[in-house]
Amino acid sequence: MKSKVFGLFLAALLFGCSTEDSEDEEYQNIPIAFQVPSNFPPLVYNLSSNPLTEKGFELGKKLFYDGRLASDGLVSCAFCHIQQDAFTHHGHTVSHGVNNAVGTRNAQPIQNLAFQNVFMWDGAANHLDMQAIIPFTSEIEMNGNFTDAVAMMKADQEYRKLFKAAFVNGEVNSANMLKALAQFMIMAVSSNSxxxxxxxxxxxxxxxxxxxxxxxxxxxxxxxxxxxxxxxxxxxxxxxxxxxxxxxxxxxxxxxxxxxxxxxxxxxxxxxxxxxxxxxxxxxxxxxxxxxxxxxxxxxxxxxxxxxxxxxxxxxxxxxxxxxxxxxxxxxxxxxxxxxxxxxxxxx
Incomplete structure (x- = not known):
């Protein structure tokens, strides 16, 4: 049977609350049912530690495409991970970051990461929740700072509402930021070739x-x-x-x-x-x-x-x-x- 990873998620979006709602009005947060494609090996990521939800995914997506997380306000995760190229930096031998800094390695695709237990070319990250720390803090990639990023998100009404809806504690902090990014990456499943x-x-x-x-x-x-x-x-x-x-x-x-x-x-x-x-x-x-x-x-x-x-x-x-x-x-x-x-x- 064809994978239906996004089935319930798509239906949920039809009933999602408008981003123009008042900040006091809570979003409805709907769980996302993750189905392992029948021809795939078992899932490695422990979903019970970071349950997939509509608003958690939406928050992760917003973070993934937000250049304000970088020190120059421009280089988002998506800068080096372009969807039409399987989330790679197509045409670049090695990735380019803030202030045109040049790295030493080619950007890897973001796909089916929830089925893996180690990440990066050298395995420097062994948990998907922690993987984003490496490019986010790298001086030649995003050169991000968690203190600055959290301050920016706390000042953004949309971020405040999404964090509140996405997580039980509702806190705008680095831990929830990383979990939301992981939810976005978990949902990047390529299984319909x-x-x-x-x-x-x-x-x-x-x-x-x-x-x-x-x-x-x-x-x-x-x-x-x-x-x-x-x-x-x-x-x-x-x-x-x-x-x-x-x-x-x-x-x-x-x-x-x-x-x-x-x-x-x-x-x-x-x-x-x-x-x-x-x-x-x-x-x-x-x-x-x-x-x-x-x-x-x-x-x-x-x-x-x-x-x-x-x-x-x-x-x-x-x-x-x-x-x-x-x-x-x-x-x-x-x-x-x-x-x-x-x-x-x-x-x-």
Whole structure:
């Protein structure tokens, strides 16, 4: 059955209170029923600790698109996470922040995060409620300050009303701010691609022969890392990228300081991968062809190289040109147009 994550939510919006109501008039806050798509693994996020509600989601959405949270009043979360590009910073090798500051890593997509237990390229966050702290406080991203953000929100009538409706204690504070942002990200579920419909036996889910053959090759040569219908095993691996000496990003090692974690990065989901270029943690590849060429003849050996990329001294994954064409055809079936255009996730 097609995912109905937004079913009750959409109905609830029809009866939501106007934002022009007086501040003393309370919003009606309606729970959102979250349904796990039938072809997905179990939910990881504990919804009982942060129950999804109409106003909690609405608050999180307002926060996500509000540039006033940044030190320059402009750079919102959405600045680097654009919906039509699966909430990535399309075309930018690495993200740009306040005062045109340039980071060192490519913005990851925001999709299906409630099914993951660790976040960021290096796993610096292990809870979705805490993930937003990193970009919010980063000097080269939003350069935000919680004291200033809370003061701004307390001075905003709409924020005061939403916080009051969204949470039992009704407080405008950083904890509730982070929970609301988490609710928005939880609801960013991509589960209605052509591939999903194929997996669930739904109308519109017929794969062509080329796509089916690509799926077969993918399962043979790629699915050990890009596992399940989320297309990631949430592990950290060194995939043989040549080190950029100007940055020397050691990946997971920056968090654990363990030698075995040097140059390991989180395996990204391949959902909507057609829309999320450029690729890799530093955005070095601009096409899917370039990515596959890396795996066939560009893998660099090192002490922590993933075992799957070294077979009896032979580096990489053997792929013919025909297999590459078929894999890319299959990967394009992971594009979820409904997700990329869902008005409930859009700013306006």
């Amino acid at each position: 052509k591939f999903d419909k194929y997996r669930r036996g739904e109308s519109g889910g017929t794969l062509s022969q080329t796509e089916m053959e690509g799926y077969s090759v993918f399962n043979q040569k790629c699915a050990s890392c890009h596992a399940t219908d989320l297309f990631t095993d949430n592990s950290f691996r060194n995939n043989g990228l040549a080190v950029n000496p100007a940055v020397d990003d050691k990946g997971r090692y920056r968090v654990t300081e363990l030698e075995q974690d040097k140059y390991k990065f989180k395996v990204p989901s391949l959902r909507n991968v057609e829309k999320t270029a450029p690729y890799m943690h530093d955005g070095r590849f601009f096409t899917l062809d370039a990515v596959l060429n890396h795996y066939t003849n560009g893998v660099t050996n090192s002490a922590t190289l993933d075992n799957s990329l070294s077979n009896n001294g032979v580096l990489g994954i053997p792929l013919t040109n025909d297999e590459k064409v078929k894999i890319i055809a299959f990967l394009k079936t992971l594009t979820d147009t409904e997700f990329l255009t869902n008005p409930q996730l859009s700013e306006f």
